[in-house]
Amino acid sequence: MRNRKSLRLIVTLMLLALLAAGCGNGNNNNGQAQGTAGASPNAEQPAEDVTLTFWHHYSTASAEEKTLKEVLIPKFEAEHPNIRVNAVSFPWDQLHQKLQIGASAGELPDVARLDIIWVPELQANDMLVALDEKFDDFAEVSKELLAGPLSTAVIGAHTYALPLNTNTKVLFWNEKMFKEAGLNQAPATMDEFFAALPKLKDKFPQSWGFGEPALRGWNVLPWLWSNGGDVLSPDNTTAQGYLNGAASVEIATKLQQAFSQGLITGFKPGDTPVTEGHAKDVYGMMAEGPWAFAQFTDQFKEFKPMAASFPAGKGGSVQVLGGEDIGILSKEHPEESWEFVKFMVSEAAEVEMGKVGQIPVNLKAMEHPDIKAISYFAPFLEQLTTSKARPPVSAWPQIDDVLNDAFMQIFLQKADVQKTLDGAAQQIDDLLNA
Amino acid sequence: MYAKKLRRDAYLFFIPGFLFVCWFIVYPLVQNFLYSFYDFRLTRLSDKTFIGLDNYHAIFHEKLLWISLRNLLYYGLLTVPGQMVLGFLAAYALYRSFPGVKFFRAVYFVPVVTSWVVASLVFKFIFTDRGFLNYLLTDKLHWTSAPVSWLSTPFLALTVLALLGIWKGIGWVMVLYLAALQNVPQSLYDAAKVDGAGAWQRLVHITIPSVRQTSSFIQVMLIIGSFNVFTSVMLMTGGGPLHETEVLLSWMYNKAFKHYDLGYAAALAYLFALPIAVLNWLQMRRDKESD
Numbered sequence: 001m002r003n004r005k006s007l008r009l010i011v012t013l014m015l016l017a018l019l020a021a022g023c024g025n026g027n028n029n030n031g032q033a034q035g036t037a038g039a040s041p042n043a044e045q046p047a048e049d050v051t052l053t054f055w056h057h058y059s060t061a062s063a064e065e066k067t068l069k070e071v072l073i074p075k076f077e078a079e080h081p082n083i084r085v086n087a088v089s090f091p092w093d094q095l096h097q098k099l100q101i102g103a104s105a106g107e108l109p110d111v112a113r114l115d116i117i118w119v120p121e122l123q124a125n126d127m128l129v130a131l132d133e134k135f136d137d138f139a140e141v142s143k144e145l146l147a148g149p150l151s152t153a154v155i156g157a158h159t160y161a162l163p164l165n166t167n168t169k170v171l172f173w174n175e176k177m178f179k180e181a182g183l184n185q186a187p188a189t190m191d192e193f194f195a196a197l198p199k200l201k202d203k204f205p206q207s208w209g210f211g212e213p214a215l216r217g218w219n220v221l222p223w224l225w226s227n228g229g230d231v232l233s234p235d236n237t238t239a240q241g242y243l244n245g246a247a248s249v250e251i252a253t254k255l256q257q258a259f260s261q262g263l264i265t266g267f268k269p270g271d272t273p274v275t276e277g278h279a280k281d282v283y284g285m286m287a288e289g290p291w292a293f294a295q296f297t298d299q300f301k302e303f304k305p306m307a308a309s310f311p312a313g314k315g316g317s318v319q320v321l322g323g324e325d326i327g328i329l330s331k332e333h334p335e336e337s338w339e340f341v342k343f344m345v346s347e348a349a350e351v352e353m354g355k356v357g358q359i360p361v362n363l364k365a366m367e368h369p370d371i372k373a374i375s376y377f378a379p380f381l382e383q384l385t386t387s388k389a390r391p392p393v394s395a396w397p398q399i400d401d402v403l404n405d406a407f408m409q410i411f412l413q414k415a416d417v418q419k420t421l422d423g424a425a426q427q428i429d430d431l432l433n434a
Numbered sequence: 435m436y437a438k439k440l441r442r443d444a445y446l447f448f449i450p451g452f453l454f455v456c457w458f459i460v461y462p463l464v465q466n467f468l469y470s471f472y473d474f475r476l477t478r479l480s481d482k483t484f485i486g487l488d489n490y491h492a493i494f495h496e497k498l499l500w501i502s503l504r505n506l507l508y509y510g511l512l513t514v515p516g517q518m519v520l521g522f523l524a525a526y527a528l529y530r531s532f533p534g535v536k537f538f539r540a541v542y543f544v545p546v547v548t549s550w551v552v553a554s555l556v557f558k559f560i561f562t563d564r565g566f567l568n569y570l571l572t573d574k575l576h577w578t579s580a581p582v583s584w585l586s587t588p589f590l591a592l593t594v595l596a597l598l599g600i601w602k603g604i605g606w607v608m609v610l611y612l613a614a615l616q617n618v619p620q621s622l623y624d625a626a627k628v629d630g631a632g633a634w635q636r637l638v639h640i641t642i643p644s645v646r647q648t649s650s651f652i653q654v655m656l657i658i659g660s661f662n663v664f665t666s667v668m669l670m671t672g673g674g675p676l677h678e679t680e681v682l683l684s685w686m687y688n689k690a691f692k693h694y695d696l697g698y699a700a701a702l703a704y705l706f707a708l709p710i711a712v713l714n715w716l717q718m719r720r721d722k723e724s725d
Contacts, residue, residue, distance in 0.1 A: 270585030
């Protein structure tokens, strides 16, 4: 009898435990595993001790995240003893997904590092705090920052983020391969670029003249722009006559021919990763950002990277403007979040991040001797003078998919360039009018 | 009285497991079925609209349906017979006792316990354009003048995926056949030998018919397995280029977690659970009949 009673007690306890487990709330934050502190983003904190959650995509492979966690956050926390920062790292694409889903699930960070192309989309979903409206010292802070990158966060009458760093791509050329192929310098024009490709192939039949890691807007826009083409009209209302215009079709056709002759690749499954391949003499040239220097320094110490401006066509040497903004999503701790944002765009923080390859946007940081001493910034700073931002439309992520599919068809399926771009322009117009 | 108490105690034992199954399996299954009739987005969790059969309708008008079905058929046609034949041969070679047999059995079984992620990355390394195989074919043997694009040519990529599937599955098939072969009565072989049957005749007329039930079980399980191919596709081709190596699960994953269309993904899950359910039912019926 006693045994039976104990048995019933055990079973009842098990049931209770099961129910408790089943009814457990879903407040767990998936990103906690990588965080520097354990608090939930929405956890109730006493007013004098606030924990901010900061989602970012600083590279964990290079020194960027290390600088954030070991230099910047401890410095901020020392200056603001009542604020702790829980920095959570994600890969770039996952951060975008987390932000999109987090809005729906009610699990957003207080502050996030945002690719400049996400800002219009997040603002359209009412996720970002209008900084100029909310904070009195906004003008004072923003005047310390470069106007071009700052404009990436201006939508309508308000500014929804501050620029954190800027970047663009330049042409990297493999000096050893060029010399052996009888070429002395990087191609300055599109004509020189297309002339150099077969020479590199002749000397290195197992290699390619140029590596392009993907076929999204980030990759194809510089080709279109530099040849005088575009994806959208200047007012961003249509792709008709631009993506399928003569200049765009002409450069897409040239690139298609180069691909079919085995002169360019890098975007197919099975291709050698482009930056690694450039250092290993697989790709004679590539267009990449300043982070490539960090990768060469870390992984290919013997390789001597050479950078030059992107080849100029009829439209000039026009690269795509990249970079990150920092925005506030916090409904609970906007004031503390603003303190962190101001710290991250301050001269001291920008100089520290500059040392690990992030081109600063703080005017004083740009003049700092430590930044001036970084020689590989020079070609990027020159290229930035002609770089253009991707169109600030909220449908850009979907337009990116359309571009990728269209150019994949052009290259891999040898699709008719004009017809494919006509179809893509129509799809983009549908997205713009949705 | 005692029997009644016993029955009550039996229920007490049964209920926790039952609740567990209800909460973690039945409830999600039912909920998922209901979601398949909604426009339900991961980005708008609190705002779902009932749309009837629209998700199912959309699936049948999607080009990817036919691409992923074609790919699954091709994958299944290569992997199911491939694993069965090679697994059977391995079992046939290793079911008798001889020095070192345990070592060889273990070696054949290693791929089964190897992680799909690790195996996929190793295969990717072998089959990339500048990978090990192209190095052999182009640089060492000079059989091809330019590297073969294994992973970006759709049918080659699917063949590579199938090779990985076969390599991973031989050990599992071998273990099942090893068990089945142990149960074939030795007297049958002895009688056949007396009647003058050679090794080939004994294999065809005794061994293979004797393990027919195991073969049918393996076949159904492998067909179900081929419907579930996912990790290797995501890691080696990502379904690309241009969705040409997409399979059902990769398509479903992309719909749910890249396009955030949970309703559509739920409909896909149910649509493709059907053939698996039918296969299972056929297998169970066949087992029952042969019992």
